[in-house]
Amino acid sequence: MNRTIRDVLLFGAGFAAGAYVMHTVFRTKYQEYADAQIEDVRDHYRKKEADLDTMIEEKAQQKSMEQLTGKYRTESDPEDIATHDPIEIIQPDEFGDIDDYETRGLTYYADGKLVFDEETMPVNDDDIPNIIGTEALNHFGEFMPSTIHVRNNNYHKDYEIIQVRQNWGDLYPEEEEE
Known part of the structure; x- marks a missing residue:
């Protein structure tokens, strides 16, 4: 009977130790994975914001050029304007x-x-x-x-x-x- 109890206690202790080790290992592993994913998303949005800033600057530059040279355009340099009924x-x-x-x-x-x-x-x-x-x-x-x-x-x-x-x-x- 003592041997059975000892085996059960050793099994329980081994199971608890294994569960604790697996918990800590997987927690650190998945925390690193989650941190990498979060950083990847942040980088993506930083790049998207930078692209948006450059696009806005380009459109503003283009709009200012159109306003500056708009009335001096000739027939050889027509604007492509899509005409819609209002x-x-x-x-x-x-x-x-x-x-x-x-x-x-x-x-x-x-x-x-x-x-x-x-x-x-x-x-x-x-x-x-x-x-x-x-x-x-x-x-x-x-x-x-x-x-x-x-x-x-x-x-x-x-x-x-x-x-x-x-x-x-x-x-x-x-x-x-x-």
């Missing part, structure tokens, strides 16, 4: 396909009120031509029923306008009185 009606599959353009939703009520999603007050009638143009509301159902997609190249936004049959005044009578 506001254009687009197909539904083009909605949101430009990463630089923000997407917004609008609702067009039956009583002629145009309201941004997440808001309750309608857009001022004077602002509608600047936001979606004068012709957009005449093109409902052209690509999709009760929906039209508009790209505003001035504001860098794509708008999805959904036409509903409800009146805005029926949904928000307290705000219409104000």
Whole structure:
């Protein structure tokens, strides 16, 4: 019986010693690995920041040169300018396909009120031509029923306008009185 107890205690002591050694060895090994990974990421972002700084300097230099020599250009030295209509009606599959353009939703009520999603007050009638143009509301159902997609190249936004049959005044009578 003493021999069995001694063997069990020696096994337990060996197991504990082995577990302690493995724990300390792996902890230092993985700490070094993690430190190396963190330093690699820091180096990557330092390089990215330096590249961004040089790109900004180059663009600023180019922009200043364009401003200095812009009016002295001749026909033999034309600028390549992509011309877009400031506001254009687009197909539904083009909605949101430009990463630089923000997407917004609008609702067009039956009583002629145009309201941004997440808001309750309608857009001022004077602002509608600047936001979606004068012709957009005449093109409902052209690509999709009760929906039209508009790209505003001035504001860098794509708008999805959904036409509903409800009146805005029926949904928000307290705000219409104000």
